[in-house]
Amino acid sequence: MxxxxxxxxxxxxxxxxxxxxxxxxxxxxxxxxxxxxxxxxLAPMVREGTIIAINRNTTTEPAELRHALARKISAETDQDWSADEIAVTGGSKQALFNVAMALLNPGDEVLIPAPHWTPFPAQILLVGGTPIFIQTRQNNFVPKITDLAAAVTSKTKAIVVNTPNNPTGTIYNRDTLADIAQLAIDRDLWIVFDECYGAFAHTPHTHHPIVSVAPPARARTLIVNSFSKSLALTGWRIGYVAGPRAVISTVKALQSHTTYSPNVITQHALLHHLESADASxxxxxxxxxxxxxxxxxxxxxxxxxxxxxxxxxxxxxxxxxxxxxxxxxxxxxxxxxxxxxxxxxxxxxxxxxxxxxxxxxxxxxxxxxxxxxxxxxxxxxxxxxxxxxx
The missing domain is CATH 3.90.1150.10 (Aspartate Aminotransferase, domain 1)
Known part of the structure; x- marks a missing residue:
């Protein structure tokens, strides 16, 4: 059974x-x-970093990786981030699941604009939460702030924001992000900000991190990203979640009792790529x-x-x-x-x-x-x- x-x-x-x-x-x-x-x-610097790590008989995690990721996020958001605000995960799915485990109690509701990436509601259900879908087709696949606000109840705990969006390819503009951030602040909600496709914003559209648009929302935002898209490393399973220290500490504790961490060769390979600063x-x-x-x-x-x-x-x-x-x-x-x-x-x-x-x-x-x-x-x-x- x-x-x-x-x-x-x-x-x-x-x-x-x-x-x-x-x-x-x-x-x-x-x-x-x-x-x-x-x-x-494969990205040349990732391949080179892999070979170096293997030739060195590497078996331990690189502590510097979280510092390198902190520098990356600081540059992208124009804010200062530290290594203890970041957890390295086995791709974005593990980051999202760990966040759901850390934030949600049974019965908590999470707002999800639809169409949506399939794992969002699945993971919420697995931890005992309730996904609440917000339809977006009539607004060019962008959620209306009035629809989001109307869906908030005493049980609402978080809003999922996925931009650029999978599956629709829609990018939320600054005004939409600012409105969502203000709603989260006003109603005391968490923002789960999935920006895994952020490296691919097509002219004239621009991807904006929500914490850059609305800095006061940073204290209630979890940024989820991976290198499956930006570096085409899907099978390597490497990503991260960044956010308030208390949540990140809980995410790390949860991960220590499940998968622990991504394999060390992947971590060293990514670190080598980030330190090379080769954007080609x-x-x-x-x-x-x-x-x-x-x-x-x-x-x-x-x-x-x-x-x-x-x-x-x-x-x-x-x-x-x-x-x-x-x-x-x-x-x-x-x-x-x-x-x-x-x-x-x-x-x-x-x-x-x-x-x-x-x-x-x-x-x-x-x-x-x-x-x-x-x-x-x-x-x-x-x-x-x-x-x-x-």
């Missing part, structure tokens, strides 16, 4: 990956646009993503009945199907994103992620962090298939 909490875990976007793998195994020509990673070479790889990665975005938007502009995604940040296109009329190929009296994703897989040979994974039955997420040639081929197939439905 499994635990009750295991029933809270959905397969989420994993279903799309499983379907893509199954199709590929059967020799079908499937192009996979489900990924939450950029397919690229990240700049190259940003150009690669920006070029892929331009290519993708050009192709998606040929969709006849679906709005072109804005893709302000990150590396996902989010197709809004809400105004799309039902077509002959959709099964049943209505269709949802699951139907569309299945047809794209079978008819176009393109694996996508249905918005139902993100609490939205009217959206489709496409990654453009793939090889440009494959991206172009996939999006051409996708547009032809969707346009034949009209």
């Amino acid at each position: 499994l635990s009750q909490r295991s029933a809270m875990l959905n397969s989420d976007a994993g279903a799309a990956w499983t379907a893509a793998e199954a199709a590929a195994a059967s020799a079908e020509q499937i192009i996979d646009l489900t990924a939450e990673e950029i397919r690229t070479d 790889f990240q700049q190259k990665l940003q150009r690669h993503v920006a070029d892929a975005r331009t290519l993708g938007l050009s192709i998606l502009s040929t969709l006849s009945s679906i709005p072109q995604p804005t893709a302000q940040g990150g590396f996902h296109f989010y197709l809004d199907l809400s105004g799309w009329q039902r077509c002959a190929k959709s099964a049943g009296p209505e269709f949802n994103a699951d139907h569309v994703a299945n047809v794209l897989l079978t008819d176009a040979g393109v694996a996508t992620v249905s918005g139902t994974a993100f609490g939205d039955p009217a959206g489709i997420r496409l990654s453009y962090g793939v090889d440009p040639e494959l991206l172009g081929k996939a999006l051409h197939r996708l547009t032809v298939t969707l346009n034949t439905w009209n």
Whole structure:
């Protein structure tokens, strides 16, 4: 008999990956646009740092890493941060889970703008909290402050702020962030600020750390980030959470009784990269993503009945199907994103992620962090298939 909490875990976007793998195994020509990673070479300074650490027979954690991260965050937020305000984690998921464990009691409510990254509500449920979803589609996927304020109750403990957003690619502007920060201050709420896609803000849009926009909110803000996106290190599982010392101390204590810390080779490799101050790889990665975005938007502009995604940040296109009329190929009296994703897989040979994974039955997420040639081929197939439905 499994635990009750295991029933809270959905397969989420994993279903799309499983379907893509199954199709590929059967020799079908499937192009996979489900990924939450950029397919690229390893950052040179990370690779060099790895080799150095191995050649030194390194087995201990580098204490200097948290100091290096403090310098990084200080530069990004224009505020002073110290090493004891930072915990190094096994990617952003562990950071978020540790924060949920540290902040939430059973029954506490957390506001989550939707569509949302799947782990946000899953982790809240696992620790006994209650996710409260705030719909954003009618406001260009940005939460209205009036909707957030109306959802606050005596049980509300925190607000999740994810910008650039996964899955929608939306970036919250300064006014939105300032309003959220003021609401959190006025109603005594925590802010969980997930900026994992912050390195990819596409012109003319700019990513703003919320503590820079509203410095008084720093005392109630937990900044979560990882290097899975900015350095394309998804499988290396390295990230951090920064915030008030008392919370960070609790996060570290929790981590000491679970996974303890990311492996030391990864930590030394990241430290070497940060100390090298070599920004060339990240700049190259940003150009690669920006070029892929331009290519993708050009192709998606040929969709006849679906709005072109804005893709302000990150590396996902989010197709809004809400105004799309039902077509002959959709099964049943209505269709949802699951139907569309299945047809794209079978008819176009393109694996996508249905918005139902993100609490939205009217959206489709496409990654453009793939090889440009494959991206172009996939999006051409996708547009032809969707346009034949009209």
